[in-house]
Amino acid sequence: MVKILFSLLLLCILRQSSYAQDKGIDARAAAIPEVNCVSVDALVSYIKQNFTTDADRVRAIYVWITNNIGYDVQRFLEREKYAGILPPSIAEVLATRKAVCQGYAELFIAICKGEGINAIIVSGYTKKQGRVSPVSHAWVALPLGDEWNLFDPTWGAGYVKDDRFIRKFNNAFFKMSPANFISDHMPFDPMYQFLSY
Numbered sequence: 001m002v003k004i005l006f007s008l009l010l011l012c013i014l015r016q017s018s019y020a021q022d023k024g025i026d027a028r029a030a031a032i033p034e035v036n037c038v039s040v041d042a043l044v045s046y047i048k049q050n051f052t053t054d055a056d057r058v059r060a061i062y063v064w065i066t067n068n069i070g071y072d073v074q075r076f077l078e079r080e081k082y083a084g085i086l087p088p089s090i091a092e093v094l095a096t097r098k099a100v101c102q103g104y105a106e107l108f109i110a111i112c113k114g115e116g117i118n119a120i121i122v123s124g125y126t127k128k129q130g131r132v133s134p135v136s137h138a139w140v141a142l143p144l145g146d147e148w149n150l151f152d153p154t155w156g157a158g159y160v161k162d163d164r165f166i167r168k169f170n171n172a173f174f175k176m177s178p179a180n181f182i183s184d185h186m187p188f189d190p191m192y193q194f195l196s197y
Contacts, residue, residue, distance in 0.1 A: 044114030
């Protein structure tokens with residue numbers, strides 16, 4: 001019994017320490033000066049100089065994007081009109097600070113690649129409240145250490161209600177394990193489930 005209590009206490013202390021670390025990184029990422037946010041190169045340079053590990057850099061990228069890029073509800077609602085038209089470039093996403101899921105994921109990956117971090121875009125379907133969306137979605141996968149982790153900066157930025165984007169930071173879609181991510185994100189290609197079954 002004492003071992004169990006000690007283990008639980010140790011786990012709580014480690015979790016608090018990790019949370020405190022994330023809070024410090026989050027505050028620094030949210031405070032990136034605007035002059036360093038005008039291009040991918042500027043963001044890459046700032047993040048590289050101010051965050052030391054790949055894990056910290058990935059956290060900074062996620063926090064900056066989810067706090068600075070809003071969901072382009074109009075583009076989503078008028079998606080039929082935009083069929084066959086190239087999506088906004090990463091430079092346009094940074095200039096307008098708006099994107100749909102593809103833009104969020106592409107920006108995330110561009111900054112990661114600038115940092116020398118391997119990241120890939122994954123496309124598939126999502127499920128909310130027990131219903132599979134008929135509209136495809138895009139998210140990010142990248143290896144940290146020996147394992148693949150999954151990130152959805154779109155869902156991490158907030159949600160849409162009554163055709164309005166409501167910014168609400170959601171940490172749940174940061175560095176998710178494939179086993180947990182699969183419950184609401186199903187890639188078109190099963191290989192990108194990153195599961196052995």
